Amino acid sequence: MTEEFTTIAELGYGAPGTKLELRIVRTWTPQVRTYETWFLAVDKHGDAIQILGQNKDQGYIQSVLNLSKCYTISKYACGEPDAFQKWIDNDVYVVVGMASSISALSDTSTIPRNWFHFVTKKQIPNFINRSPDFLAMFVKFRDCFKKNSEPFTLIILRNNFGEEIAISLWRECTDVSDKFDRIAIQNEAGPTVIAVTNVKVSSVAGSLMLGSTSATHVYVNPRIAETIPLLDSYAINPTSSMTISVPLTSLFDINKKSRAELLEKTFTVKASIADLTFIDTWYHVLCPKCKKTTWKQGNSWFCTSDGVTNNPIYVYKLSATITDPTDSMNVIVSDNVMQKLTNTTTDKLIDDTETNNIRRLPSVINDKKDLSKKSGHRNDEDIKYKQHSIHINRH
Structure with missing residues (x-):
């Protein structure tokens, strides 16, 4: 008798099918729901489903299911995802645990090795409160801060x-090496195609904002058919796709x-820096682990989350008055911009013998006043404009 199998498309809430044959393509643990571990799986028809192992079943499922491997799964249930569990457009997910039957399946080319749901920039308004994927050429990174300095x-x-497509990658993505490898992207030789998954719109x-979620993974030159046309387009005319x-x-x-x-907009201006100022201190001292503000403790620094550290991160904390022939305004200058203006990092400007150095602007910074700078989206130097306490930074 022929063995019966169920496809993902046949699954429904309260009515799970028979055996599933799936490949595991991604896994993640939500930052605020650490008792849940999710897997994204795909079947031979190219349909995807989320698989959940939670609470006492979590460790067992993590030990059984491995990335890129294929499995036969039976004795499972189908649940309906809540607002914090739904990362793909599927109305159900599969729940598995120690009572489930999970066995390894020999690798087979009939089950795809990847799964993405790419959308174009024009389609973004149709995906509000959903989490599609994006594929495009990498241009650059910008180091930014939230209003709480995170x-x-x-x-x-x-x-x-x-x-241009700009996506905010939060710490739940950037702090997990399996999801995001910035160094690998920056060190990639030649044109680089990037796939970013499960982006919350x-x-x-x-204004429409794009931000990472717990399920977001960033792939470099993914081995999929869509990568080739992008690389070919760049090879034919490298400037047309990279410069606007x-x-x-x-x-x-x-x-x-x-x-x-x-609110959340980016404007390109050509202006002069008339003044560089600070309110209380001209630099931040951050924890190297959580990137939160640290507090001086003798010769060391103390983070309320991670304790004492002798190797904190120093970043500029400056504002600027910029002018053009029409007007002037106050802006917040990012650490990245200040490093380019001064050709140095904050820690190299700090004199440990000076007790008030945190409230005394170094001469190298004062020398940068009245410098004409063009900032904005075609330039490597980016200034976050602040107007009426609002960061003008279109994502």
Whole structure:
């Protein structure tokens, strides 16, 4: 008698099928639900499903299911994902545990090795509160900070139409090496295609924002059919897909805009730095593990989350007054920009013998005043504009 198997498309809530034949393509543990471990699996028809192992079953499932391997699974249940569990457009997920039957299946070419749900930039408005995938050429990283000073990484991509896609990668992605390897991306020789999975599309004050989720993985030159046209397009005309013309905006026009028009937007301006200032201190001292603010403790620094450290991270904490022929405005200058302006890092400017060095601006920084700088999206130097306490930084 022929053995019966169920496909992912046949699964439904409360009515699981017989045996499933699947390949595990991704796994993750949510940052705020550490008792859950999720796996993304695909069947021979190219359909995907989330698999959950949780609580007392979590460790067992983690030891049984391995990335890229194929399995036969039976004795499982189907659940309906809540708002914090749904990372793909499937109305059910598979729940497995120690009572389930899971056996290794010989590797087979009939089950795909990858699964993605790519969308174009034009399709983004159709995916609000959903988590599609994106594929495009890597342009650069930007080191940014949230309003609470927590750092995050902005990855800039560009598709074959020359359209820019900016995705905020939060720490739940960047702090996990299996999900994100910045050094590997930066060291990749030649043009680099990047796939970013499970990106949350959110609407904030009328603007669409792209941010990573617990399920986000960043792949470098993925071995899929869609990678080849992108690389071919770059090989034919490398400048057309990597460089686009960005119009300049005057400071006068920016200052006229309302709060809603400024929120999470990026403008390109050509302006001079008239002054560089700080409020309390000109640099931050951050914990090397959690990147939170640390506190001086003798010759060391203390982090409330990770304890004493002798090797903190020093970053610039400066504002600037910039001017152009039309107007002036105050902006926040990122650590990355200041490193380029001064050709040095913060720690090299600190004199440990000076007790008040944290409140005294080094001369090398004062010398940068009145320097004409062009900042914005075509330039390597990026200034986050602050107007009415709002960061103008379109994602």
